[in-house]
Amino acid sequence: MNNEPIKARLARFRPLHWAQDPVSAGFLRELKLNRDALEISLVLPFADSAIEDSLKTLDLELCQLSGARAVHWQIRIDVATLARANEAQGVAGVRNIIAVSSGKGGVGKSTTAVNLALALRRLGARVGILDADVYGPSIPLMLGASEARPESDDGQTMSPVEAHGIKANSIGFLVGADDAAIWRGPMASKALSQILRETRWGDLDYLVVDLPPGTGDIQLTMAQQVPTTGALVVTTPQNVALADAVKGISMFRKVGIPVLGVIENMSYHQCSACGHQEALFGEGGGLRVATEHQVPLLGQLPLDVNICRHMDSGTPTVDALPEGHIAKAYLDIAARVAAGLYFTGKTIPTSLYTRLV
Numbered sequence: 001m002n003n004e005p006i007k008a009r010l011a012r013f014r015p016l017h018w019a020q021d022p023v024s025a026g027f028l029r030e031l032k033l034n035r036d037a038l039e040i041s042l043v044l045p046f047a048d049s050a051i052e053d054s055l056k057t058l059d060l061e062l063c064q065l066s067g068a069r070a071v072h073w074q075i076r077i078d079v080a081t082l083a084r085a086n087e088a089q090g091v092a093g094v095r096n097i098i099a100v101s102s103g104k105g106g107v108g109k110s111t112t113a114v115n116l117a118l119a120l121r122r123l124g125a126r127v128g129i130l131d132a133d134v135y136g137p138s139i140p141l142m143l144g145a146s147e148a149r150p151e152s153d154d155g156q157t158m159s160p161v162e163a164h165g166i167k168a169n170s171i172g173f174l175v176g177a178d179d180a181a182i183w184r185g186p187m188a189s190k191a192l193s194q195i196l197r198e199t200r201w202g203d204l205d206y207l208v209v210d211l212p213p214g215t216g217d218i219q220l221t222m223a224q225q226v227p228t229t230g231a232l233v234v235t236t237p238q239n240v241a242l243a244d245a246v247k248g249i250s251m252f253r254k255v256g257i258p259v260l261g262v263i264e265n266m267s268y269h270q271c272s273a274c275g276h277q278e279a280l281f282g283e284g285g286g287l288r289v290a291t292e293h294q295v296p297l298l299g300q301l302p303l304d305v306n307i308c309r310h311m312d313s314g315t316p317t318v319d320a321l322p323e324g325h326i327a328k329a330y331l332d333i334a335a336r337v338a339a340g341l342y343f344t345g346k347t348i349p350t351s352l353y354t355r356l357v
């Protein structure tokens with residue numbers, strides 16, 4: 001079979017959130033006609049298994065070009081390790097670290113971090129989440145794991161809690177919430193460093209770190225101490241939150257950490273009875289901040305009672321209603337984040353996890 005027309009068609013396929021097509025990006029591994037089926041295998045260096053649905057839209061055309069009766073796609077995810085943005089020493093086994101921050105408290109940063117982590121897992125990645133929010137470590141509750149505790153069999157390292165298919169550790173597991181909330185910068189960042197490096201994460205493609213809200217010393221020290229690949233800023237559309245989101249972007253830029261984008265939470269309210277959408281906190285703010293500061297607006301989430309209810313019940317929306325429009329919004333954000341990291345980053349060798357005994 002002459003592969004060239006198929007390759008040429010694939011080379012014209014570029015999902016909106018990819019910076020390159022699969023052929024010029026080097027993702028195409030095999031292309032062959034097996035009896036009357038066209039077999040195409042791709043290896044993606046970032047989590048995006050949902051891309052198969054878009055690829056399938058090419059099936060008819062590819063069958064016509066090749067004479068095949070069906071197309072069999074094989075998509076394997078082998079996440080690349082990308083260069084870290086700072087000098088902090090990497091964590092063996094952890095390929096990429098995504099810091100989730102917000103300039104202001106209560107905007108839904110932890111909700112976003114947890115749903116993002118679950119969405120990355122649904123896109124085919126091995127994922128962990130580290131709750132570094134000293135002011136309100138809420139991840140254990142959100143994952144329905146508040147009774148769980150990381151265990152240690154050697155007194156030096158601990159195994160993370162596993163919930164909803166991801167690994168998790170939290171400052172909340174280790175100290176009382178009231179104790180952590182009064183910590184000053186050095187104590188909080190020391191605790192973060194310890195929990196990051198003493199957890200046996202194993203091999204992870206992405207570790208999502210939920211930072212404490214704000215742009216003060218604690219956040220700055222933490223951002224520098226974690227071997228971060230890129231950061232996200234969560235905001236709501238109110239002017240006060242947006243002003244703080246801008247401070248967040250500046251904070252990361254000051255320490256050389258790329259801002260992967262802004263996520264606008266509680267963007268609008270959709271009436272559950274009639275479907276009418278209302279922008280309770282103003283409109284277009286997230287986009288304005290993103291445009292002015294030259295970062296992508298990665299997505300907008302509605303103010304929706306289900307998001308809150310699912311969190312309180314310990315099963316975040318991405319897992320509670322995986323086919324719903326909210327889960328789809330998080331999956332879309334996760335795909336953009338993963339692709340954005342890869343296409344703007346520089347691949348470096350992966351260091352695999354080995355447990356020292």
Ligand SMILES: Nc1ncnc2c1ncn2[C@@H]1O[C@H](COP(=O)(O)OP(=O)(O)OP(=O)(O)O)[C@@H](O)[C@H]1O
Pocket residue numbers: 102104105106107108109110111112133135136138213265266301302303304305306307308309311312
């Ligand atoms: N889009 C949303 N729709 C409805 N409720 C939401 C939404 N996002 C978050 N919430 C709810 O708002 C509350 C605060 O969310 P969350 O804890 O994620 O905020 P945060 O920014 O991490 O807060 P903190 O700054 O205290 O860490 C939670 O009860 C959560 O369930």
